[in-house]
Amino acid sequence: MEYIGSSYRGGTKNGRKDGKGEYTFPTDTKYVGEVKDGMFHGKGVLLFPNGSRYEASWENGKAKQGSLTFADGLQYLDNDWDYCNGYDRRFYTERCSGLRPAGESQVTDLHPPRDIPDGCYDCGDGFYDPTSRVVTSYAGRFLRNAGETENNIFEKLFQLCDS
Structure with missing residues (x-):
């Protein structure tokens, strides 16, 4: 794993990842949860470097059911998703945190950017x-x-x- 820049901390069985563990990808995305026979299996969460998270139930490395929460706290909904799409976030951060004072621009959700x-x-x-x-x-x-x-x-x- 060190050759590709990933790492694993957690349980093993017969030389394979098994039990509870934390797998870090080369991109700093982390999986924290249950693993079985070297694959994500059971309950686990992917933590992305930008602060977003994907919590899911996994079977043999595939997510079967899960939910995505963006870094700004907005939760993605599979059905009736009319709140936000690729073109329109409808000022979600401003709704949650309020507007910045006059003269302070908000070119990103991070403050300070x-x-x-x-x-x-x-x-x-x-x-x-x-x-x-x-x-x-x-x-x-x-x-x-x-x-x-x-x-x-x-x-x-x-x-x-x-x-």
């Missing part, structure tokens, strides 16, 4: 540098080279933001 390195853009799991086409974690670790599709999406978004 992250410092974005010059020439880079916040892309959700880290910072994207359009010159090197590399995504770096917020802690400064290499995450990935942006592929052609991802780079094209970034370029189009940044053109919209800069215009």
Whole structure:
């Protein structure tokens, strides 16, 4: 596991993950819960670096039933999801926390917002540098080279933001 940047702390049986444990992915996403025969099995939660969480019942590594809660506390609903979609979060953070005082911008849900390195853009799991086409974690670790599709999406978004 150390070769791919993941780690595991917890019970084992016959050399495989078994019982209760904590598995950390190379992206710093963590699974905390029950494992059986090396797979997520039973009750467990995925904790994402951005603060979101997915609690589920797992069977042989697959989520059978679960619920997603965004970092800002909004819970995703499978049915009748008319509150929020990819285009409209309807000022959820402002509804929960109130408006910022005049003169304080709110360009992100974080307060204070992250410092974005010059020439880079916040892309959700880290910072994207359009010159090197590399995504770096917020802690400064290499995450990935942006592929052609991802780079094209970034370029189009940044053109919209800069215009």
